[in-house]
Amino acid sequence: MTKSEELFKQAQNIMPGGVNSPVRAFNSVKRTPFFVEKAKGAYIYDVDGNQYIDYVCSWGPGILGHAYPKVVEAVKKVCDNGLTFGAPTEKELTLAELIKKCVPSMAMIRLVSSGTEAVMSAVRAARGFTGRDKIIKFVGCYHGHSDGLLMKAGSGVLTGSIPDSSGIPKDYAKYTLLAEYNNEESVKKLMEQYGNDIACVVVEPVAANMGVVPPKPEFLKFLREITQQYGSLLIFDEVITGFRLALGGAQEYYGITPDLSTFGKIVGGGMPLAVYGGRKDIMSCVAPVGKVYQAGTLSGNPVAVTAGIETLKILMENKEIYQQIDKQASLLEKAYQSIGLQTKRVGSLLSAFFTDKQIMSYDDVLTCDTNKFADYFSHMLNNKIYVAPSQFEAMFVSNAHSDEIIARTVDVICKYRR
Ligand code: KE4
Secondary structure: HHHHHHHHHHHHOHHHHHOOOOHHHHHHHHHOOOOEEEEEOOEEEOOOOOEEOOOOOOHHOOOOOOOOHHHHHHHHHHHOOOOOOOOOOOOHHHHHHHHHHHHOOOOOOEOOOOHHHHHHHHHHHHHHHHHOOEEEEEEEOOOOOHHOOOOOOOOOOOHHEEEOOOOHHHHHHHEHHHHOOOOHHHHHHHHHHHHHHHEEEEEEEEEOOOOEOOOOOOHHHHHHHHHHHHOOEEEEEHHHHOOOOOOOOOHHHHHOOOOOOOOOOHHHHHHHHHHHHHHHHHHEEEEEOOEOOOOOOOOOOOOHHHHHHHHHHHHOOOOOHHHHHHHHHHHHHHHHHHHOOEEEEOOOEEEEEOOOOOOOOHHHOOOHHHHHHHHHHHHHHHHEEEOOOOOOOOEOOOOOOOOHHHHEEEEEEOOOOO
């Protein structure tokens, strides 16, 4: 029995599934998860001494590569001054100003500790600002695990949604309407039926939780226009795309300005930090100025904020990183296409799909053969390459994925026989 297997066996007795987040249990790829010892650059090491090339990058934060020296040094240093104060610090102001510099729509921001918290709070601010109760989200998009956002399609688009988790009162579902990603008609129908009671449309500008599914041309522009038409707010959930597709995220990449945005992952440099914010008139509804209550003991934590500041500063001073990771990801994409797999890619975010159906929506992704995916996952892991253990996740390329690492990955991909 490997050490990972031993640890996993013990962990399952004290943590649900032996993990602290479900996807880490490797259930959909039918393998025992490896337990991590450390990570450095593009590599992650398990407790049995195996080294893997890492394309999960902790689900997105690792754009610079693991344990980036300048970030780690800054974090180590700041710890000597105390780990948390629960009081304002200049660093929070510095990070807020860096975020606004990168993402001009973020006129006012609030720091929180997770993407879930950021999106939950942004939706509450939208409801508080508009005085409306209903929201629209898209099937297949994930916005964290707050009750109102863990919903799946009901029997019909206009019949609202149903909870996508037990433990959520059925009644909550009537406030969350579900549309189909990339399907303008499905949004129009809901807006015509409920428009004046819809507080916001919340969307991943590039869907990355059903595998990577980019927006059809004009889809985001359509959402921008139809929300304005009905007085609803547009929320871009940029927890994955933020600071990944460009310094200004998807809203820079596609040139569409939402009313509110959420960020996570990269903005915290790998520490527990996320952000929601946007128009000042909306964010002025948030306590203590306004009546939308939201709070957090570790919000703006000085250690996490330091990691975020250092990460954003490095990205701002080295914008060529974006061309580099885009180029490296394009080489992987070509390799997947050379073995007959369909791919979707935006910059350094990509997925290979195990279906022949043209991928435009969640329904298309559901036609994927997840057993084939599991077989491919094992092929990659057995060759010491770690990709996300689910067809419905994304692949992330970091600035630490050198030409040699990419070449080795291409070689392993091309050896895979479907
Ligand atoms: P967290 O609460 O996990 O920090 O963020 C939630 C979230 C919000 N919005 C988007 C677009 C997200 O992708 C996420 C979280 N992403 C998943 C990976 N697809 C995190 C990995 C996990 O759940 O373990």
